[in-house]
Amino acid sequence: MFASVQYVVPLVVVVLLYVRYLNSRARPHAPLPPGPKGVMLVGNINDIPPKRQWLKFAEWKSEYGDVTRLTLLQRPFLVLNSRAAIEALLVKKSQIYSDRPSMTLLKEWAGWTWSLPGLEYGPEMNLHRRLLNSGLSPSACRDYYLDLQLAALRLARKVGADPSVWAASVHTMVAGNILKMTYGYNVQEKNDPWMARAEKILELIQDLGTLGSHPVDIFPWLANLPPRVFGAKLADNLTELRRMLNSVLNEPYAEVKDALDKGIDRPCFTTSMITAHKSKEDGKVEDEYAIKSTAATNYTVGVETVESTLRTFGIAMMLNPSVQARAQAELDAYLDGQRLPTLHDREKLPYVEAVMMEVLRWQPSTPLAIARRTMEDDVYNGLWIEKDAILLANSWQCLHDPDDYPSPHDFIPDRYIPSSPFNPNPAVSPPDPRDFAFGYGRRACPGRTFAESSLFITIATLLSVCSFELPLNEDGVEIKPDMEYESGVAVTFPKPYKCGMKFRSDAARELLDATLSDLDV
Numbered sequence: 001m002f003a004s005v006q007y008v009v010p011l012v013v014v015v016l017l018y019v020r021y022l023n024s025r026a027r028p029h030a031p032l033p034p035g036p037k038g039v040m041l042v043g044n045i046n047d048i049p050p051k052r053q054w055l056k057f058a059e060w061k062s063e064y065g066d067v068t069r070l071t072l073l074q075r076p077f078l079v080l081n082s083r084a085a086i087e088a089l090l091v092k093k094s095q096i097y098s099d100r101p102s103m104t105l106l107k108e109w110a111g112w113t114w115s116l117p118g119l120e121y122g123p124e125m126n127l128h129r130r131l132l133n134s135g136l137s138p139s140a141c142r143d144y145y146l147d148l149q150l151a152a153l154r155l156a157r158k159v160g161a162d163p164s165v166w167a168a169s170v171h172t173m174v175a176g177n178i179l180k181m182t183y184g185y186n187v188q189e190k191n192d193p194w195m196a197r198a199e200k201i202l203e204l205i206q207d208l209g210t211l212g213s214h215p216v217d218i219f220p221w222l223a224n225l226p227p228r229v230f231g232a233k234l235a236d237n238l239t240e241l242r243r244m245l246n247s248v249l250n251e252p253y254a255e256v257k258d259a260l261d262k263g264i265d266r267p268c269f270t271t272s273m274i275t276a277h278k279s280k281e282d283g284k285v286e287d288e289y290a291i292k293s294t295a296a297t298n299y300t301v302g303v304e305t306v307e308s309t310l311r312t313f314g315i316a317m318m319l320n321p322s323v324q325a326r327a328q329a330e331l332d333a334y335l336d337g338q339r340l341p342t343l344h345d346r347e348k349l350p351y352v353e354a355v356m357m358e359v360l361r362w363q364p365s366t367p368l369a370i371a372r373r374t375m376e377d378d379v380y381n382g383l384w385i386e387k388d389a390i391l392l393a394n395s396w397q398c399l400h401d402p403d404d405y406p407s408p409h410d411f412i413p414d415r416y417i418p419s420s421p422f423n424p425n426p427a428v429s430p431p432d433p434r435d436f437a438f439g440y441g442r443r444a445c446p447g448r449t450f451a452e453s454s455l456f457i458t459i460a461t462l463l464s465v466c467s468f469e470l471p472l473n474e475d476g477v478e479i480k481p482d483m484e485y486e487s488g489v490a491v492t493f494p495k496p497y498k499c500g501m502k503f504r505s506d507a508a509r510e511l512l513d514a515t516l517s518d519l520d521v
């Protein structure tokens with residue numbers, strides 16, 4: 001009897017361990033998500049267009065449903081094409097869908113290891129997000145309201161007088177807002193060295209080609225080879241990029257810290273982070289590397305998205321004069337020509353808010369958010385989602401779903417205002433487009449409040465004092481923007497277009513000048 005117990009217990013343990021082993025290996029008995037048939041070895045490379053991929057991905061929804069599966073050089077690649085799929089995976093199961101694909105080229109070869117959008121899911125990412133969430137929280141952002149308003153007023157003065165400077169002035173304003181908020185730095189109108197440094201970095205990254213498509217990103221073991229194997233141009237580009245990234249990480253931070261040590265008050269994100277993390281005993285800054293990394297991340301990733309959104313806003317206003325007139329009527333009724341809007345007026349201007357929401361929906365600047373890597377096998381709606389797949393959320397598709405947004409290609413801010421006589425379908429209460437435009441779950445954009453504040457005050461100020469209008473050619477015929485979009489590093493931009501704009505009246509221009517001279521101390 002005892003002898004059999006002696007054998008049975010280990011046997012049961014072995015059987016249990018074996019079953020656990022089998023379970024751990026077991027693949028869910030579920031089919032893979034459907035998708036276009038690829039070519040042996042290279043997979044679906046030829047199915048993905050070089051431009052505006054989200055449109056092609058959206059077409060696949062009717063054929064393949066919520067999740068489309070492709071392969072790229074043997075690696076599974078999934079596109080989530082519906083609100084339901086994005087919510088079920090990226091939001092509700094955020095703990096296994098919040099990693100990013102490894103960007104070996106940028107990280108290992110260019111040394112860009114410190115930027116939050118590229119960080120793996122884990123403690124370092126959490127620390128960076130905590131810092132950004134506190135430094136860019138809604139209450140922290142209130143400290144930047146006045147700077148944002150001033151920047152919008154200066155923009156209005158420039159572009160109202162000369163609309164040909166629209167795109168360049170928007171770029172300077174947005175970059176200036178980020179540098180002011182992050183480091184308390186005032187950009188120079190022309191040839192600013194800090195702006196030039198950020199632009200050079202983006203240019204060098206753009207020269208590397210589509211992110212994630214270099215062989216070293218697909219086969220990371222290739223990083224053991226010297227970059228020169230892939231050409232002298234690439235190697236030189238990477239050396240220059242590494243040098244610039246090092247400078248952007250360290251120099252602006254050192255300047256703010258020096259100023260603080262000398263007792264110079266330079267209120268900004270970096271100053272408040274240093275102050276909050278400085279030890280009273282030895283003066284050391286806790287988490288210093290993470291603080292300078294998050295500041296440099298703002299500097300390098302916070303510009304293109306806001307800039308693209310404002311350039312889209314210009315197009316929307318030129319093409320939709322009745323919308324512009326309604327927003328101006330709201331501003332005039334509320335402000336009565338006595339003053340210009342501030343960010344404290346935001347709640348009182350629901351139509352202007354709706355214009356901003358509709359710009360973010362109509363032509364989102366990040367139509368595919370930022371790619372994720374699946375961390376575990378999973379099953380969604382009976383479909384097997386493989387571990388280690390690259391996953392893209394097609395935010396563009398969600399933002400153009402006619403069930404949520406009737407006539408999705410039209411620019412209709414009234415859709416967010418149920419009582420509006422111009423709402424084409426008051427029975428539908430659409431989802432807030434910002435919940436798609438700013439990404440999802442644990443990787444959602446930490447700059448959202450700052451970005452919205454910057455967008456709102458710029459839109460409200462411009463509409464208060466200026467009117468956009470289609471420019472005319474020499475024959476007096478209106479020139480319409482062609483609605484072509486091109487890709488930046490991770491963001492899509494409207495192609496340069498001719499912008500028409502003028503001050504609404506002499507009174508509006510005088511009010512603008514008076515407000516600027518009151519505030520511009």
Ligand code: HEM
Binds near residue numbers: 119
């Ligand atoms: C209109 C303006 C903006 C839009 C539409 C936007 C959109 C996005 C989106 C879609 C993502 C990816 C989220 C995901 O993976 O699900 C993202 C990430 C991020 N954004 Fe923004 N963004 C904007 C402005 C800003 C600004 C002004 C800043 C900084 C001041 C900023 C900082 C970041 C950072 C650091 C990440 C990476 C988050 C992470 O990987 O955990 N963004 N943003």
